[in-house]
Amino acid sequence: MRGEFVDLNGVRLYCYAFGQRGAGHPIVLVHGSFTSSHLWQDVLPRLPKGHRVLVLDLLGHGRSDPPGSTSMTVAAHADRLAQLLDVMGVREAMLVGHGMGAAVSARVAHEHPDRIAHLMLVNPTLLSGHVNEAVLNHRVRRVAALVPLWRRLAPSWLASALHAALLPCFAHRDAGARSLDVYLKPFRLRDGRDAACAQLSALALSRGDTVPALAPGALQCPTALVLGATDPFLDDARSARVINWVKTATDNTATVHSLPGVAHVAPEEAPDRLGTLVSELITR
Numbered sequence: 001m002r003g004e005f006v007d008l009n010g011v012r013l014y015c016y017a018f019g020q021r022g023a024g025h026p027i028v029l030v031h032g033s034f035t036s037s038h039l040w041q042d043v044l045p046r047l048p049k050g051h052r053v054l055v056l057d058l059l060g061h062g063r064s065d066p067p068g069s070t071s072m073t074v075a076a077h078a079d080r081l082a083q084l085l086d087v088m089g090v091r092e093a094m095l096v097g098h099g100m101g102a103a104v105s106a107r108v109a110h111e112h113p114d115r116i117a118h119l120m121l122v123n124p125t126l127l128s129g130h131v132n133e134a135v136l137n138h139r140v141r142r143v144a145a146l147v148p149l150w151r152r153l154a155p156s157w158l159a160s161a162l163h164a165a166l167l168p169c170f171a172h173r174d175a176g177a178r179s180l181d182v183y184l185k186p187f188r189l190r191d192g193r194d195a196a197c198a199q200l201s202a203l204a205l206s207r208g209d210t211v212p213a214l215a216p217g218a219l220q221c222p223t224a225l226v227l228g229a230t231d232p233f234l235d236d237a238r239s240a241r242v243i244n245w246v247k248t249a250t251d252n253t254a255t256v257h258s259l260p261g262v263a264h265v266a267p268e269e270a271p272d273r274l275g276t277l278v279s280e281l282i283t284r
Helices: 074-087 100-111 138-145 155-169 173-188 190-205 236-249 271-282
Strands: 002-008 011-018 027-030 053-056 093-098 116-122 223-228 255-259
Touching: 002 074, 011 074, 027 074, 027 100, 074 100, 093 100, 093 271, 100 116, 116 271, 138 155, 138 190, 155 173, 155 190, 173 190, 223 236, 223 271, 236 255, 255 271
Parallel strands: 027 053, 027 093, 093 116, 116 223, 223 255
Antiparallel strands: 002 011, 011 053
């Protein structure tokens, strides 16, 4: 496993490679908001052999640069992901996106259909077939509404608020608390607080960013949608809408999987099952 910083128009994204090059398409793992590449640590050894795996930290997360004035919307993250694939020499890949990363991945798959061979959307947020209907947890919305206040307070205040807002996303609270301590550590610094504020502000601006990707027939590659059965971000009504949007976008060819006992963080809570689903999808 080796890591490197990749310069993309003046900002650096951190990414690392796992596995070995083989005949199969590379697999690119894309985390969501307020997590990092650490999300995938238990999934990596369970992925199919013979595939190069690339794992990245989105801008403002993990080891990647703070955003400064650079956009943090889903569309902007998607543009950088497409650039990263170019720089890393990835001609065609499977994208696996979690949370906001699922929305980012869907947009890339739509805008670059010749580059994306398979698409997996895991516990998606900000995924919407209609403007202003993107799924965003009410607890996160409340934290986002206070961005002007967070900018004036010590970084630890915002990190603590995010910790409280995100903890219910984990099926097992003790394990979730430990994971959040890792994910939120960069946001406890001043640059991290500013990055978190930028991401929170960008969430509202991203609400229509996946609408073109979920238009009828917009996604042409084999696609799987993976939902946690107890995901607080997706109640039954919201899950039904997301399923309908993804089915419509794939001409009803997408497979849908509901994972019992799993909340919002399937890569941590069901890595074995997720690895199996990746193996099944990549053979389609």
